[in-house]
Amino acid sequence: MSVDAIVHTEFPKGYTVLCGADGKVIMTPQSFELSSTIKSMQYDTIVSLGRHAKTASDVSIDFPADENSAPGLAILREDARREGRRYSFEDVLLISEVVSTSSARRDYDDCTAKYGRYGIPVYLVVDPYAQEVVLHTQPTGTGYIAAHTHKYGTGKLPIPLADGRTFTLDLDELPRPTPEGDAG
DSSP states (O other), X not given: OOHHHHHTSOOOTTEEEEEOTTSXXXXXXXXXXXXXXXXXXXXXXXXXXXXXXXXXXXXXXXXXXXXXXXXXXEXXXXXXXXXXXXXXXXGEEEEEEEOOTXXXXXXXXXXXXXXXXTTOSEEEEEXXXXXXXXXXXXXXXXXXXXXXXXXXXXXXXXXXXXXXOEEEEETTSSOOOOOTTOOO
């Protein structure tokens, strides 16, 4: 299935649709944990970078070789301009993926290699189930040189962006999954 066909297809509500370079289309249900974690990170972008900062959530970003991605959160350069309907990977300062039970290997391994290969300056893996954030910096052709793990509940994590601004992620406010069977 081509990227254009996917863009023009209406998929069921509540699903995230991912396109692989090999032509596979992956549909995963969007969990409450994923949704509330993205909302928390969006709030932190407003507090850190202002209401009008260029950010995107679950919006396709163009990468070469049909490896387009729709990350949980992307922070873009302020001077970023859309090429057609999308922004380019070259406009991205930070990408964050939120781990779901079905996406752990992809988020920790595949995306780390991909985003490093394309020079995304900062890649965050936010894992509500492990209650940790892995901050990747210093991209290389195969991933990242530096990876630092930060536990939920350990305060504010300032993350310098390549344009001189700082995005501060509040690790105390990231939502934690509700245990199975808890009606709360």
